Amino acid sequence: MSDGSQGSSSPSDEILDIVDLHDKVIGRSPRGEAYARGLRHRCVFIQARDAQGRIFVHRRTATKLVFPSLYDMFVGGVVGAGESYDDAALREAEEELGVNGLPRPVPLFRFLYEAPADPELGGVRQSWWSAVYEVPCLVPVRPQAEEVAWYDFLPQAEVDERLGTWEWVPDGLAAYERLRAHRG
Template sequence: MSAADEILDIVDENDQVIGQSPRGEAYARGLRHRCVFIQARDAADRLFVHRRTPTKLVFPSLYDMFVGGVVGAGESYDEAALREAEEELGVTGLPRPSFLFKFLYDSGAAAGSWWSAVYEVRCDLPVRPQAEEVAWHDFLPDDEVERRLGEWEWVPDGLAAYERLKAHRAAGQRAR
């Protein structure tokens, strides 16, 4: 089955399932669905960053600071987060990613909107990213990622998740 044929749950503005659709149709019609974003860090606390392959259905050849993807029909966010992290990093036995928060991303275009659950995970295993998903990858320190924000073209939903994650962490620091 191709990625475009994968069945997704279609959800409303409250993230309640209202139907199902093949992924390609959901994208083409801008139907609201679910996605997971997992921030992966290595033992040195560097962030996994990659450039997507040119064959990706959405945001081909752009950089991303998350691994992740769509949540399949009937799949939970938690299940999708572990599956996507292991698939994209090319590892097995990864710890279950920790849920941080969820937000509704609106592309502002025909692509529509999607509920986005943000997670984090520590990956101390050697990574072997999927060649069909990842054209380039590295673990980068936070200051280098921040420098690259203005230099590289990033996936817009990942960038939105990254900015929300920085605000989420800052709010957590202020609450202490």
């Protein structure tokens, strides 16, 4: 996922909307503080598929703030303060894929992700509202080197085969399972 820094000095300085259990904004906080205190915020997950219907899969760089070096079958990231889910989905998809002019990602559903306490995030239990989207990507991708260590478009069957062998980001895996159930 992108850091969504939008010009701030570091990803941890980005300002996020803090939301309640019903996804209503109740405040704002810098990203680093939101993580340190386990403040609920918003994220977007976008599944990008090429012209053959293959899924964009990537391994995050080791320098990522959250879930470094893990695989993901979504692009996405945090929703900035005052930003809509839809705007964040398009911004994040274009940033992470390194493309311009994508169609607007299609919203599919939202869910509340509640992570187990993570020692890398100070042992604080994390929670975020997650909006899942899909978008066709019919142009060559140029993922950000600081975000993506490896990538490829993989057939659905291969992604499913890799679920038990690759280490996936837990929130992306939760979104993927919900997406498969959503599609029946």
